[in-house]
Amino acid sequence: xxxxxxxxxFRVLKTGQSMTLLCAQDMNxxxxxxxxxxxxxxxxxxxxxxGEGTTAKGEVPDGxxxxxxxxxxxxxxxxxxxxxxxxxxxxxxxxxGPFQPQHFGDGTRLSIL
Amino acid sequence: TQLLEQSPxxxxxxxxxxxxxxxxxxxxFSSLQWYRxxxxxxxxxxxxVVTGGEVKxxxxxxxxxxxxxxxxxxxxxxxxxxxxxLYLCAxxxxxxxxxxxxxxxxxxVIP
Numbered sequence: 087x088x089x090x091x092x093x094x095x096f097r098v099l100k101t102g103q104s105m106t107l108l109c110a111q112d113m114n115x116x117x118x119x120x121x122x123x124x125x126x127x128x129x130x131x132x133x134x135x136x137g138e139g140t141t142a143k144g145e146v147p148d149g150x151x152x153x154x155x156x157x158x159x160x161x162x163x164x165x166x167x168x169x170x171x172x173x174x175x176x177x178x179x180x181x182x183g184p185f186q187p188q189h190f191g192d193g194t195r196l197s198i199l
Numbered sequence: 200t201q202l203l204e205q206s207p208x209x210x211x212x213x214x215x216x217x218x219x220x221x222x223x224x225x226x227x228f229s230s231l232q233w234y235r236x237x238x239x240x241x242x243x244x245x246x247x248v249v250t251g252g253e254v255k256x257x258x259x260x261x262x263x264x265x266x267x268x269x270x271x272x273x274x275x276x277x278x279x280x281x282x283x284x285l286y287l288c289a290x291x292x293x294x295x296x297x298x299x300x301x302x303x304x305x306x307x308v309i310p
Contacts, residue, residue, distance in 0.1 A: 130300075183296070
């Protein structure tokens with residue numbers, strides 16, 4: 087019953103460093119999503135994927151890149167971290183499309199100093 | 200402009216009291232979802248409402264979808280400390296491939 091697993095759970099970076107957040111799901115879902123959650127801003131969609139090998143921009147894509155080489159994995163990359171990217175990042179997946187229930191991971195808490 | 204407006208943003212009540220929170224929009228939705236998020240965890244789906252006027256019950260939680268499918272409400276009867284959490288509504292307007300979330304209703308139930 088793993089569901090959606092996010093790695094790492096916590097990370098502190100210095101400005102300008104790069105890192106990759108990993109999301110893995112074992113439910114054979116087609117759609118996967120990356121969100122960021124900030125106080126007073128709610129959940130905002132960064133990028134999403136409608137299937138293996140596809141990616142698309144969400145509401146706040148600048149400064150992030152993603153890849154979906156395997157159906158079960160969705161990677162979020164920060165090439166040059168900035169303090170404005172300090173946030174809690176959530177990965178989610180759904181069977182087909184946004185109308186289906188989304189299953190979320192427990193988040194990655196990222197601080198950029 | 201926020202597509203889904205949730206009110207109140209924060210609500211603190213005593214155990215045993217009733218409460219209602221709201222999710223409103225000027226757009227029509229084919230369906231709305233309600234999630235609950237507890238501290239340190241991701242949101243978990245509670246219910247999806249699909250038909251205008253629909254009422255769904257989940258134990259002490261009652262969800263209603265507006266007749267015009269532009270708004271929804273969540274009513275909690277005899278709130279318990281375990282109901283504490285951030286309640287999020289979400290929906291995808293017609294023609295949009297993305298789910299939009301409201302900012303949430305933070306509910307605190309005091310024992």
